[in-house]
Amino acid sequence: MRRAFFGFSAALMLGLQGCGGASDSKVSSSSSGAIRGGLCGVPGLVGERRGDVSGRMRGCGIDNAVSVTRVAGVRLTQPAVMNCQTARALHNWVERGAIPAVGRTGGGIASLRVAAHYSCRTVNSRRGGKVSEHGKGRAIDISAINLRDGSAMTVLGGYNGGRYRGALRKMYRAACGPFSTTLGPGSDRYHQDHFHFDTAQRGNYCR
Numbered sequence: 001m002r003r004a005f006f007g008f009s010a011a012l013m014l015g016l017q018g019c020g021g022a023s024d025s026k027v028s029s030s031s032s033g034a035i036r037g038g039l040c041g042v043p044g045l046v047g048e049r050r051g052d053v054s055g056r057m058r059g060c061g062i063d064n065a066v067s068v069t070r071v072a073g074v075r076l077t078q079p080a081v082m083n084c085q086t087a088r089a090l091h092n093w094v095e096r097g098a099i100p101a102v103g104r105t106g107g108g109i110a111s112l113r114v115a116a117h118y119s120c121r122t123v124n125s126r127r128g129g130k131v132s133e134h135g136k137g138r139a140i141d142i143s144a145i146n147l148r149d150g151s152a153m154t155v156l157g158g159y160n161g162g163r164y165r166g167a168l169r170k171m172y173r174a175a176c177g178p179f180s181t182t183l184g185p186g187s188d189r190y191h192q193d194h195f196h197f198d199t200a201q202r203g204n205y206c207r
């Protein structure tokens, strides 16, 4: 069932995301653990251990993957599969970047809208391209910050104007450091509607 779920959610995300594309992700359910806090040694990370994840394409997959549901008290709109290094980076960013940037606006952050997480595919889904950091469990795409009053700071609608512009830019800048790569509106045509954060091992690339 897990395989079916991941295949389905990947297909769904791909339809919505410029960052998305053809996928054949597969998640092994061996050595999975119960939902709990203290994931990856961080008290504020809640989720489940997923064991090793393998993809059909060479270069895809995650060793000791985790499925994250809550970060520093903030819920994710869907469980996000990644490695522990990326989960810890996400925790740092939520705690020191996103929460302070939003402050008390709209009553504070209710949840983060996850547009994509693990997905076995190439960069920007170009045929024959190299495997995306999404295919290695090192990336997460966030398309909006849902607020407690029911409103939302969307990357597409808020980054270039409007009352949430300042907060969105502040939290985007704060992601460079915890994450080695940050892409968003203004980076390229694939990232107009979401932030892409990853922990690629190639040095900082913040656009």
Ligand SMILES: [Zn+2]
Residues within 6 Å of the ligand: 019, 116, 134, 139, 140, 141, 195, 196, 197
């Ligand atoms: Zn992405």
